Amino acid sequence: MRAVVMRNHKLSVDDLPIPQSGPGEVIVKTLACGICGSDLHALKYTEKLVEASHRSGGAFTMDLTRGIVMGHEFCAEVVEHGPATKKTVKAGTRVCSMPVIISPTGVQTVGYSNENPGGYGEFMRLTEGLLLEVPNGLSTERAALTEPMAVGLHAVQMARLDKDDAPLVIGCGPVGLSVIAALRMKGVRPIVAADFSPRRRQLAEAMGADIVVDPKEKSPYSSWREVAVWPDPSRAPQQPPWVTGPAVRPAVIFECVGVPGVIDHIMTAAPQAARIVVVGVCMEKDAIEPMIGINKELNLQFVLGYNREEFAQTLRNIAEGVIPTDPLITGKVGIEGVAQAFEDLASPEHHAKILVEPWRS
């Protein structure tokens, strides 16, 4: 099969054997697969990703001397059932799945593995028990957004939001947009979102942000403070006596940038007792000032991925139109176009999500 293979920090198009299904597995034909910021990270920092994953008990155990087919945001079509399958999902059915394979020997990722090619190739093998049917009437390209949108839902769930909380989203790339959609769905508003890119601010509005801020023009924290003042100050919880200014609702700040320095910047700018949810993946060492965290009693919640229920709920949400997805898809490429798409995605001015359609000529 034709696939985009990552080797030595480079992408190239190769011919590979079609994967073989093990017990309980199916072979699927990839219909569409989104390119994720993590894939851009992985191409640049492959060794670092594997090393950090290894040290923290993670699942990324790639052998970097062999090729890897990335792609973990997919919608696919069942083509063949392997041994010991229940055949509950018929051949020809469109499906989504969390990008993992569960086998007797453990769990492996799809798309960050030597054995399990991801969606930048024509075929994949998947675990039958994890397949979710794409509802009739839902387009393949929207279904392919399940994975990235589940990331936002999980981040928002982990934030343990209360109706009085006032959210602020820093960074409106695909992760930030996904968080905005989940916040809007939960009805925790107003949603303030900040990004330097005009295009991304436009997307943030389309996804449901109430106020978008260009940090070059105005501090996102000032904009947040203006709308986070308690309408009824008698409902405000007591603040430490040295905190001045009008009482503001509890701040929940989503870090959706993932480059060094952003966590420190947020900690310094955050109001008293803010909760900071770190969704952006920073691959490098980063510096913080614990003293700032202590003085404000900040909380940092790091989050990763989603669970099975959140993934399934996201597919339902997309099918029911509860979360917007139309603004997100800004480009489509075939296999030959993937390397160029990676380069295009490095600049925020043109794209949110580019879908790979391996069968596109």
Next chain:
Amino acid sequence: MRAVVMRNHKLSVDDLPIPQSGPGEVIVKTLACGICGSDLHALKYTEKLVEASHRSGGAFTMDLTRGIVMGHEFCAEVVEHGPATKKTVKAGTRVCSMPVIISPTGVQTVGYSNENPGGYGEFMRLTEGLLLEVPNGLSTERAALTEPMAVGLHAVQMARLDKDDAPLVIGCGPVGLSVIAALRMKGVRPIVAADFSPRRRQLAEAMGADIVVDPKEKSPYSSWREVAVWPDPSRAPQQPPWVTGPAVRPAVIFECVGVPGVIDHIMTAAPQAARIVVVGVCMEKDAIEPMIGINKELNLQFVLGYNREEFAQTLRNIAEGVIPTDPLITGKVGIEGVAQAFEDLASPEHHAKILVEPWRS
């Protein structure tokens, strides 16, 4: 009055005017005042403390060119009532108070301020409304432990502990010992505590730690894991499929060291989904690896001080013997001995808490 004055990173004994009481304030005679690790920090990093406090909306607004009388862990005796006081607490009564003064112009700290000398001097001015009477039968020196013991109670409250949580205390200086006492009082056990110093490990046991670990001999995280395994695995919440080994109870790790590198070390060694409560005050920039936090979905809760209820509850707890205090007081000095006591406290082998008794000759 005689007092220990901090100026230009040095301590010296000076004669100062007795403070004047403003409206709603009383003058008290200092009976005993503990030396806090924060005072050692403040002596070394005064500018940094003021600057970080300023940037994070804190209350430390010292003018460093003028002298400062530190000391915020005190028990005192009321000697004179200022104007507009209610005189609910009679002269001669022994009292404790949170080390702050609440005035019409705002809140000021006692002991980190040019205007409000702390307990390393013979007299202080305090806000009448904040005074707590020391119960009959409770010794002055135990009452002086209210402030440092309230720090541990607050940290444990902020940890939002559940009965299934398994705590680990990293560092058994006064802050760690205070956390251990609060954990023991809450009945969240077994309590695993680690420190390189044999003396501090001994104190940790005396304060209620169930298992003490010398990190030179064995990893505190291995010791923790051994006792944190679920006795009944069927009660364990589901772990991510890639996490191997027997299911362990949720980890709550208290960072009570406060030097650069410790947070990163804890993040790297912590189990999946651990909550890390940062109680130790690190005054310098510090490096972390966000990727490790993300892979494990760690939570970092920074904490500071205590609130009014926690402070009052701690005094009651000490009076009722609910938390042990006897092991803590390892030395007493007069005003002339404070500078030497600061040096002695830099080494963990000899002391937990040294009390300053300004009237001691």
